[in-house]
Amino acid sequence: MSSTQSSSVTTAEKPAAAGFITNIQQKDPALLPDCSKMTWDEAKKTGISRNQWRKQKRIADKLEKRPIKRQEERERKKSQRKLEKENGTFQPKPQKYRMSESSNKVRIAIDLSFSDYMVLADTRNALTQVGYCYSSNRKTPNPFQFYACGVDDKVTEIAKSIGVFDHWDMHIKPEKIDKVFNKSEVVYLCAESDNVLEEFDETKVYIIGGLVDHNHHKGLCYGIAQENGYGHARLPIEENMKLDSRKVLTINHVFDILVNYYVTKDWKKALLTVIPERKRKLPNDNQKDTNNKELKLECDGDNTTDDDEAGKEDTVE
Incomplete structure (x- = not known):
């Protein structure tokens, strides 16, 4: 040859x-x-x-x-x-509580339709954070009606590999938000909104964006809300506390704040319970931040954090 x-x-x-x-x-x-x-x-x-x-x-x-x-x-x-x-x-x-037995009819949904915006590791981190949310919901005496939307085949495969959604007491939907809920019901939680969430409305469903993106897609959730005509709001963080620097919150941080507010009916107490002390601005730190940077729940912010808690400190879209 x-x-x-x-x-x-x-x-x-x-x-x-x-x-x-x-x-x-x-x-x-x-x-x-x-x-x-x-x-x-x-x-x-x-x-x-x-x-x-x-x-x-x-x-x-x-x-x-x-x-x-x-x-x-x-x-x-x-x-x-x-x-x-x-x-x-x-x-x-600790006793675990089922949604069907709860007097809490407020609906919270995680939008997981962002897998095309994330690499495998970030999708896995987002699902891990959803797991923390699920655990919090099961431990509260009156759990939210909890949803995960946009759980397509790709997300399902990754979820199976880490034991997420396995016989969980929550509503798992392959369809996207607009196919599960009426447009008039949706309130998308995003940092850029001028609307402040003051109290829950049982006729609404509150959406937490499930995106871990390392600051590559800033404003994505807000853009989706505007494009689809959804209602939108931000948590009243800047009205109740200041942070040492411009920080972002994880999916589970946002969920836990909502859980704590439902229990206490006090936003400040809920925020102080959930947001780590190291992120807060102390009274003698005024000179440290002369520009008085606005604290945001950054739905698509920087993924950089101070610790390494296996997905707990990645950012949320």
């Missing part, structure tokens, strides 16, 4: 779309074909990299073993509870 023929065969054996798929993979691995059940010889024909194929195999193996591990964890906890009861150190778990 000539060298020319050899070169031709080598080119033919190499998948034509390999480079293209690799570029997509770098932006969002969730778009890759599922090769987890293939051998490497089969998988490489799709253009997937060996590292990404191995990663898919690891994730598939983890999901396959999850029921066994969960059963083992239940048995471990059962034994631990038995031992604690015998020692007199047992403390019952």
